[in-house]
Amino acid sequence: MFISKIEVREVKMELTSPFETSFGREHEKRTIIVSVEADGEVGYGECPAGDTPFYSYETTDISWYALTRYLAPALAGREVKGGMDVPALLRRVRGYNMAKAALEEAVWDAQARRENVPLSRLLGGVKDRVESGVSVGIQESIDELVKVVGRYVEEGYPRVKVKIKPSWDLTVVHRLRVEFPEIPLMVDANGAYDISQKAVIKALDRYGLMMIEQPFGYDDLVDHAAIQKEIRTPICLDESVPSLGAVRAALKLGSCRVINVKVSRVGGLCEAVRIHDLCMSEGVPTWVGGMLETGVGRAVNVALASLPNFTLPNDISASNRYYHEDIVEPPFELNSDGTISVPRGGGLGVEVVWERLERATVRSRVFKAGG
Numbered sequence: 001m002f003i004s005k006i007e008v009r010e011v012k013m014e015l016t017s018p019f020e021t022s023f024g025r026e027h028e029k030r031t032i033i034v035s036v037e038a039d040g041e042v043g044y045g046e047c048p049a050g051d052t053p054f055y056s057y058e059t060t061d062i063s064w065y066a067l068t069r070y071l072a073p074a075l076a077g078r079e080v081k082g083g084m085d086v087p088a089l090l091r092r093v094r095g096y097n098m099a100k101a102a103l104e105e106a107v108w109d110a111q112a113r114r115e116n117v118p119l120s121r122l123l124g125g126v127k128d129r130v131e132s133g134v135s136v137g138i139q140e141s142i143d144e145l146v147k148v149v150g151r152y153v154e155e156g157y158p159r160v161k162v163k164i165k166p167s168w169d170l171t172v173v174h175r176l177r178v179e180f181p182e183i184p185l186m187v188d189a190n191g192a193y194d195i196s197q198k199a200v201i202k203a204l205d206r207y208g209l210m211m212i213e214q215p216f217g218y219d220d221l222v223d224h225a226a227i228q229k230e231i232r233t234p235i236c237l238d239e240s241v242p243s244l245g246a247v248r249a250a251l252k253l254g255s256c257r258v259i260n261v262k263v264s265r266v267g268g269l270c271e272a273v274r275i276h277d278l279c280m281s282e283g284v285p286t287w288v289g290g291m292l293e294t295g296v297g298r299a300v301n302v303a304l305a306s307l308p309n310f311t312l313p314n315d316i317s318a319s320n321r322y323y324h325e326d327i328v329e330p331p332f333e334l335n336s337d338g339t340i341s342v343p344r345g346g347g348l349g350v351e352v353v354w355e356r357l358e359r360a361t362v363r364s365r366v367f368k369a370g371g
Helices: 060-075 083-090 097-115 119-123 142-155 170-179 195-207 221-230 244-253 269-282 295-305 354-360
Strands: 003-021 024-038 041-047 129-131 134-136 160-163 185-188 235-237 258-261 286-288 339-341 361-368
Touching: 003 060, 003 097, 003 354, 024 060, 024 097, 041 060, 041 097, 041 295, 060 083, 060 097, 060 361, 083 097, 083 269, 097 119, 097 269, 097 295, 119 295, 134 142, 142 160, 142 170, 160 170, 170 185, 170 195, 195 221, 221 235, 221 244, 244 269, 258 269, 269 286, 269 295, 286 295, 354 361
Parallel strands: 134 160, 160 185, 235 258, 258 286
Antiparallel strands: 003 024, 003 361, 024 041, 129 339
């Protein structure tokens, strides 16, 4: 496949409702959509980095710089067999996993379209439906949170994740357990605590949670290992495991019992599949995390989640969970059994609606073979 053209677009999408974590509140989503043209096919990928350097150092603006200054120029005009070739071509640039992932995804999509097979099949997927879960941000009050969770339970989501932070934790979880005693429930701290606050994490152990996600800092595998030894509830790592090497270290230390795999966080589908394979060999369950992606990134997540070791509900919800009007068709919808269907068409299995993409575009750059 000869990569003749790459286009990098920043788009801005209004969220259906504000989404708040321990990092802050988002009302709209700035994201980067990358398209790669190769042998007459156009593939798409997404870099969903945030506005602020709180989840990761890699913000939208930093990713834009990396993509337009180094990564897209390095890939334009290259000959590749497919997505598996991309990481080696970008390896010279250190870091910028989210920017790299967007380019790699686009090449995978173009490859799958060229071969007229679903992306899920190229990756080794075996499922035609993936189990969905919904992530609920911090609300104005606990009563409001109960209403929001209740609405999603009624819609059929089989697992609920709620964001927590100091002072928005034990009372919140206790109330949710009173209101929804049977629903699979998990909490996500996004690293808002440290080992001096372990009493809160230990207290959460009494609520029968599926898992506690990323209670401590992004670079702290040792304290995660210490708290995991003291509680029955599985610790799940997210920010702490940006690569296969970090996952290996976490499992060796006993820092967690579950791994959240985010394609963008780990630098692309190649690394995500390697992490999946390692965890499957070690008997460690995995699930696919989300970053408020548009339908482009959501389609990538669904394809990845079709692999066999993604055995826990994923942060993959219906398109209307976040956006009134997505940039792809058809939208992703929640099935009656709490799953999302894996697209059967070639590539991502969804089509970018050009008019919507154009309307949402803030800026764009084009890179062609030969400059």
